Amino acid sequence: MKRVMVDQGSGVEIMYPDLYKGLNLKLEDLTAYDSPLISFDGKTVVPKSQIRLPVQSGPEVVEVDFVVVDAYSSYTAIILRLWLHSLGVVSSTLHLKVKFSSRDQIEELIRSQFVDRQCMAATILH
Template identity: 35%
Template structure:
């Protein structure tokens, strides 16, 4: 996403619905995981992380989308995690992300290992969309001219992402190839 791009969301009051006990297992400590359309793919295992200052995508996801990793912009940028561990970005790529009725071109830093997540949507995307995430409610909400949009996370997806990561480990070669308009699991 470029600095000059207009903000997608609008300002107003967001009200979270009551927690539906048939949809959310309580108590929980689950991360907020979404499935969104990115390009021609239904992308799963997307972590919504307000603590991340950048939006990240796994290199294997880009390859599986049929995109070339050569020629990425800004290669070699050092990214540091909360624990001080450093990762070197392979570069940046712009991908369209559809959240409900809003599609936004997002600049992602491409990295080798995000396991168990395919994508991390951080503060950049959250702020441009004016999204308010709630891990407690397992929801992200934002406003459009047509009203409030609520996108629900999935506790089952969180557990599946972690299970896949345990089974596959960090090996990128073992990941199945996704197909266009089909779900991209890890």
């Protein structure tokens, strides 16, 4: 997955339409989810459904419950605290990276400032 936001303050993991379509998921893969969410701009969004998928980070795989939201985002997904905690991630917004221990070594996921700028520009233009 590309263009994934790691948000320590978010309440649920979010999947946007681009990722849902890109993974060729089917309606029968989804389960009901009807609790409304508040978006970053303060609007209420009613999700379509949710799905549990494995997310691989380096050699580690964690099952994540994504809420599928039919809304525009320049990101494909938002990952939150539960994912961070399950991997024992230490994140640094200053250094734009997360680190976690895996199989006797330290794994590192590094954020791209270029992609961040592209996402921000796309969101502003939308």
